[in-house]
Amino acid sequence: MARSYCIYCTYPISACLCHAVSPIQISTEVVVMQHPSEVNHAKNTVRLMQLVIPQMQVLIGEASEDFIELQAYLAQATKPIYVVYPSDNSVSVSQANPANNAIIILIDGTWRKAYKMLQSNPWLLDYPAIHLEVEHASNYIIRKAKRPDSLSTLEATALLLSSLDTTCDTTPLFAAFDAMVQHRLGAMPDGVKARYQSNNKEVK
Template identity: 85%
Template sequence: MARSYCIYCTYPISACLCHAVSPIQISTEVIVMQHHSEVHHAKNTVRLMQLVIPEIKVVVGESQTDFSQLKAYLDTQSKPIYVVYPSDNSVSVSQANPANNAIIILIDGTWRKAYKILQSNPWLLEYTALHLDVEHASNYIIRKAKRPDSLSTLEATALLLSAMDSAVDTTPLFAAFDAMVQHRLSAMPEGIKARYQLHNKEVK
């Protein structure tokens, strides 16, 4: 029998997240360059971001050709543009102090795939690179990461928006995120759930 999906949140009916989604409006223009392998990933947080912030632009691809239209669009913009990617040359959000009406570009994918997108699109290096001062480990405990400072794209966006404008209420982003995480955990057998650890503590 084919699985039924919610026409609003597009998640399976059994995992419908509509009850946890409250759309918000922001002044910042958020653009996500998403690796194609993430589009249909069950744990993809960009889907949640689009439900909470409908104005977010998502462009899928990897090569420079895939993002040629995005580059052409950005070339016409007068607003400051930042790429969220930690590196030796990146600066913290507090140091850059970007205006809340800036354009923020996030790269969605594993570290390896995000790096591939960056290397395939050298024009991104023309923009100031930002990094977040991560004080707490990610709550994205249903997806393993090799780096302790790894955040989901949703978490990074929420923290970034809060740092740029203290008046922005990012609670709806975290509410949708937590609902998705808890649903995924509740569906896991205990033996599998125990494998997902955060700072050496068993997920319960």
């Protein structure tokens, strides 16, 4: 029997998140370069972000030619542009102190795939790179990460938006995120759920 999907949030009816979605308007322009392997990943948070921030741009690809339209768009942009990626050349958001109407580019993929995308798109080096000063572990406990400073793309975006504009209410992003995490935890068998309780993370 075919699975039924919500026509609004596009999640399966059994996992519908409409009750937790409240769209927001922001001054910052969010652009996500998403690795193709993330598009249909059940736990990908960019999908949630699009529900909460409908004006954000999501472009799918890996190589430079996949982002030709984005490159042309950025070339004519009059706003400051930043690439969100921690590296030896990046500076913290507080150091960069970007305006809240800036364009921020995030790369959505595993660390390995995101690094490969960065190497395949040298034009990104034309823009200053910034990183978040992560003080707390990610709440993305349903997806494992190799690095302790790993955040989901949604969490990184929410923290970045808050840093750029202290009046920006990112509560709707975290509300949708928490609803997805709790639903997926609730659907797990106890034995599977226990595997996500490592590192002293509390699972509700």
